[in-house]
Structure formats: structure tokens, C-alpha cells
Amino acid sequence: MFTGIIETLGTIINIEKEQDNVHLTLKSDFTNELKIDQSVAHNGVCLTVVDIKNDEYTVTAIKETLDKTNIGNLSISNIVNLERGMKLGDRLDGHIVQGHVDQTAKCTHILEQNGSTVFTFNYDTSLQNITIEKGSITVNGVSLTVVNSKVDEFSVAIIPYTLENTTFKSIKVGDTVNLEFDVIGKYVSRITKL
Structure with missing residues (x-):
């Protein structure tokens, strides 16, 4: 779950297509705090961290995500809004956000x-x-x-x-x-x- 309060901006540094999937690699201020399998909202789209190297991390978007969001329109050097999942007990400063784009x-x-x-x-x-x-x-x-x-x-x-x-x-x-x-x-x- 997310709150819709953006933590930081990330920069797309690599895009790799694999069958119907797209792997996005980003740089962000909080990369060193991420863990594999953690959820991060990218322009409101909940994506799972699948790889971390130094100050870069990679997430994968499947066809369903690409079909229903603007993630497939992103290019290298584009900037995206980033938010990590809410911690239990944190303030809900925005509203209840699932990271499931409609x-x-x-x-x-x-x-x-x-x-x-x-x-x-x-x-x-x-x-x-x-x-x-x-x-x-x-x-x-x-x-x-x-x-x-x-x-x-x-x-x-x-x-x-x-x-x-x-x-x-x-x-x-x-x-x-x-x-x-x-x-x-x-x-x-x-x-x-x-």
C-alpha cells in the first residue's frame, strides 16, 4: 500500500525488452535502502525490485502493466515519481493508494x-x-x-x-x-x- 506522497524522483537509465516484458533500470536517492522483492510505485505503478547494483535498481513491467499504464511510453533519461510502500504505523498523509493503475x-x-x-x-x-x-x-x-x-x-x-x-x-x-x-x-x- 502507498499514500501518494512522492518520496523522490528517479531517472530511467536503461530499458531492456524480454519477450512481452520490459525491464527498467533506474537511479534514485533511495536505491541503497532498497531490497530485492520490495515494491516501489513508479508514476503510481507498483513494480517489484528484481535487481540492485550500486546506485541502480531494476524492476520488471509485464504486458498487462504496459497495456494499462504509461510505463511503456518511458524512454531513457525520463524522470518518474517514486514512492516506497508504506510502513505500518506511518501517517497516511495522502490517501489509500494501491499502486494498481485503473x-x-x-x-x-x-x-x-x-x-x-x-x-x-x-x-x-x-x-x-x-x-x-x-x-x-x-x-x-x-x-x-x-x-x-x-x-x-x-x-x-x-x-x-x-x-x-x-x-x-x-x-x-x-x-x-x-x-x-x-x-x-x-x-x-x-x-x-x-
């Missing part, structure tokens, strides 16, 4: 406001995911509050600290992001459709 979305608008930046995203409603005003959403692994919730679109307002310390600083209109909708909202939505 779908992707496209950035459709970016608006600079006095002290914040508003990003708007459009997503496919055929998967029956929903947002609600002031509800939680995870965008590329970042726990955020939904503003301007619509049927197939929502916005989030980013404070300067989050903009500077996550990949939001490099998101442009037209970019694809990973979305994980609020887990409690998903269960409520499923129950009401039974």
Missing part, C-alpha cells in the same frame, strides 16, 4: 493561477471509473484532490512544492498520465451497480 488519461489544459497550477485531464468513461468533487485521485502516483469533476474530465490544483518536486513540472498538454481512482469510491460504485 487507466490512463490525457492532459487537456494547464492553467497558471495565483500560486497554483491547475491541470485538467480527460479519461475514457467506458471503464466506469468516476471522480467526485473534493474526492481523492492519484495522478502518476501523486495523491491529489479533485476539483471541477465532470463525467469524463476532472482538474487538480497543484501547489508550487508539488509542481517542483514531482513530474508535474514536465507534464504538457497531450501527455498521457496514470490514474488510480479512490479505492473506497471504486467499491461503493461497484456495490451500487449490483
Whole structure:
């Protein structure tokens, strides 16, 4: 389980394809604290550490992950948001995040406001995911509050600290992001459709 509070940024230094899988090798500030078989969220995607060498570690993304996330779009030197799994007893500063991306979305608008930046995203409603005003959403692994919730679109307002310390600083209109909708909202939505 994760919280959506990004710990650090990582840099992709190698990408290796093996059958339908992709092995991503990254450098990060916390590589020396990682262990083999540990879960790390990469842009909100929970991936398992399979190798560690010096200040680099490798994770593997399978076809299912590549099909449903933006992980397959990454290139060498791209920066990703990183978060290690939550420790039992830690504060839950964001919200409950599983690291299981539900779908992707496209950035459709970016608006600079006095002290914040508003990003708007459009997503496919055929998967029956929903947002609600002031509800939680995870965008590329970042726990955020939904503003301007619509049927197939929502916005989030980013404070300067989050903009500077996550990949939001490099998101442009037209970019694809990973979305994980609020887990409690998903269960409520499923129950009401039974």
C-alpha cells in the first residue's frame, strides 16, 4: 500500500525488452535502502525490485502493466515519481493508494493561477471509473484532490512544492498520465451497480 506522497524522483537509465516484458533500470536517492522483492510505485505503478547494483535498481513491467499504464511510453533519461510502500504505523498523509493503475488519461489544459497550477485531464468513461468533487485521485502516483469533476474530465490544483518536486513540472498538454481512482469510491460504485 502507498499514500501518494512522492518520496523522490528517479531517472530511467536503461530499458531492456524480454519477450512481452520490459525491464527498467533506474537511479534514485533511495536505491541503497532498497531490497530485492520490495515494491516501489513508479508514476503510481507498483513494480517489484528484481535487481540492485550500486546506485541502480531494476524492476520488471509485464504486458498487462504496459497495456494499462504509461510505463511503456518511458524512454531513457525520463524522470518518474517514486514512492516506497508504506510502513505500518506511518501517517497516511495522502490517501489509500494501491499502486494498481485503473487507466490512463490525457492532459487537456494547464492553467497558471495565483500560486497554483491547475491541470485538467480527460479519461475514457467506458471503464466506469468516476471522480467526485473534493474526492481523492492519484495522478502518476501523486495523491491529489479533485476539483471541477465532470463525467469524463476532472482538474487538480497543484501547489508550487508539488509542481517542483514531482513530474508535474514536465507534464504538457497531450501527455498521457496514470490514474488510480479512490479505492473506497471504486467499491461503493461497484456495490451500487449490483
